[in-house]
Amino acid sequence: xxxxxxPRGQPGDPMTSLLITDIGELVTNDPQWASAGQSAGQSAxxxxxxxxxNAALVVEAGRVAWIxxxxxxxxxxxxxxxxGRAVIPGFVDSHTHLVxxxxxxxxxxxxxxxxxxxxxxxxxxxxxxxGASDEELRALLTARMAELRRQGTTTxxxxxxxxLSIDDELRLLRLAREVTPHVxxxxxxxxPGEYAADRAAYVDLVTGPMLAAVVEQGAAxxxxxxxxxxxxxxxxxxxxxxILLAGRSAGLGLRVHGNQLGPGPGVRLACELGAxxxxxxxxxxxDDVAALAESGTVATLLPGVEFSTRHPYPDxxxxxxxxxxxxxxxxxxxxxxxxxxxPFVIALAVRELGxxxxxxxxxxxxxxxxxxxxxGRIAVGEPADxxxxxxxxxxxxxxxxxxxxxxxxxx
Numbered sequence: 001x002x003x004x005x006x007p008r009g010q011p012g013d014p015m016t017s018l019l020i021t022d023i024g025e026l027v028t029n030d031p032q033w034a035s036a037g038q039s040a041g042q043s044a045x046x047x048x049x050x051x052x053x054n055a056a057l058v059v060e061a062g063r064v065a066w067i068x069x070x071x072x073x074x075x076x077x078x079x080x081x082x083x084g085r086a087v088i089p090g091f092v093d094s095h096t097h098l099v100x101x102x103x104x105x106x107x108x109x110x111x112x113x114x115x116x117x118x119x120x121x122x123x124x125x126x127x128x129x130x131g132a133s134d135e136e137l138r139a140l141l142t143a144r145m146a147e148l149r150r151q152g153t154t155t156x157x158x159x160x161x162x163x164l165s166i167d168d169e170l171r172l173l174r175l176a177r178e179v180t181p182h183v184x185x186x187x188x189x190x191x192p193g194e195y196a197a198d199r200a201a202y203v204d205l206v207t208g209p210m211l212a213a214v215v216e217q218g219a220a221x222x223x224x225x226x227x228x229x230x231x232x233x234x235x236x237x238x239x240x241x242x243i244l245l246a247g248r249s250a251g252l253g254l255r256v257h258g259n260q261l262g263p264g265p266g267v268r269l270a271c272e273l274g275a276x277x278x279x280x281x282x283x284x285x286x287d288d289v290a291a292l293a294e295s296g297t298v299a300t301l302l303p304g305v306e307f308s309t310r311h312p313y314p315d316x317x318x319x320x321x322x323x324x325x326x327x328x329x330x331x332x333x334x335x336x337x338x339x340x341x342x343p344f345v346i347a348l349a350v351r352e353l354g355x356x357x358x359x360x361x362x363x364x365x366x367x368x369x370x371x372x373x374x375x376g377r378i379a380v381g382e383p384a385d386x387x388x389x390x391x392x393x394x395x396x397x398x399x400x401x402x403x404x405x406x407x408x409x410x411x
Contacts, residue, residue, distance in 0.1 A: 019079045020056060020058075022082055024053070025086040025393050026088075027050065027087070027088040028050035029375075030050040033067075043358075046358045048358065052067065063381060064379060084392055087378075089385060090409075091154065092365055092374065093148065093157065093332070093342055094300060094371045095159075095279050096340075097158070097162065098176070099160065099162065101125075104125065104335045107121045108308060123190065124335075125162050126162050130165075147340050151407065152388075152406030152408060153340070155369065155385060157183070159184040160187065170214065170219060173220055183220045183221060184221070184255055185223045188206050188225040188226060191233060206246075211247060222276070223250075224255040227264065228260055244269070245273070254273055258279070259288065260282050261311070264283070266280075267281060267288040268291045272295075275297050276298060278297055279331070281301060289319060292319065292322070292324040298367065300327040300328070300368065301329075301349065302328075302330065304337040315353065316349060316353035316363075317355070327370070328345050329345070329364075347397065357395045389405045390405045
């Protein structure tokens, strides 16, 4: 099977084409190729990846124009031979906090010595970020984005949440929009110190003037809230509900930090209100799992957080077996998970969350893409967001943990 090349432009058209060939294993996440895998007797998780062996693809004007066996590849303006390596959809990191200043290595060391995490350290990053200039934050963000691409991430969501005032939140959202269209307003990260004695006033600020300014400037596509009654710094169910309802009424999509530090209302609240994703999902009971399965809200798992906080890992196997859509992301932030490595997250998911290598890769591409309204697949007409592995198979992402195998293929 081959998928046809789109019509070429007329002579003089600035459009050029690139043939990427000698691909040992092409992961497409495309149902057309997945059905072929099922017919060939592959297990359901592997077939879902839509594998094409000894493949090639053509990229034209930033989009995939042809996919098929390398032996049938058409001519193109230029060619790149990947020498038998695997090519996969670029990772989609759908949960990050990349715009920040400062360092919390001391907090990490304290946790490794037994200090529990309760969200209080976020205030340290808020202070450092408020004190940094735009130029300083932009330079830090640019370096982090380059770090992600070096590890195969081609799409990223970025949250605010280290400003916690109108001007500072708008500034972080503006900087985030310079590098990605997938931006989330997280004014409800924690209650800042200046409002510690009047939480209601801060919730009023977030749902009133702060949200209004975000919407007026078109600064974000989503609103998020850290719903965690076990933390004195985060938000209760009632507070989170009011924030999410205000965001939804203003036209923003909903995302939720839920059930990170213990059992709580965050997951069911997210499902009730139609959030696209509820993230963490570390502590779930049977009602939480049922709500996720019935609602279609994606459970975004962030195992790098459990690695860095010593909380138990979430049970992805339980979720998948219940029919819950699962995504993987890094939660890259300076406090609870200072890693930008999606391959590391995949390795943790396979080793600690009960996922197969194929399930983990799908969750880190198509699964996380779905929470951003994307497909996360390699298919004709789709953006050529590609990553190449210095390995013959996707399995090596978990088989060789800690080895820098993945990188963005184009750009």
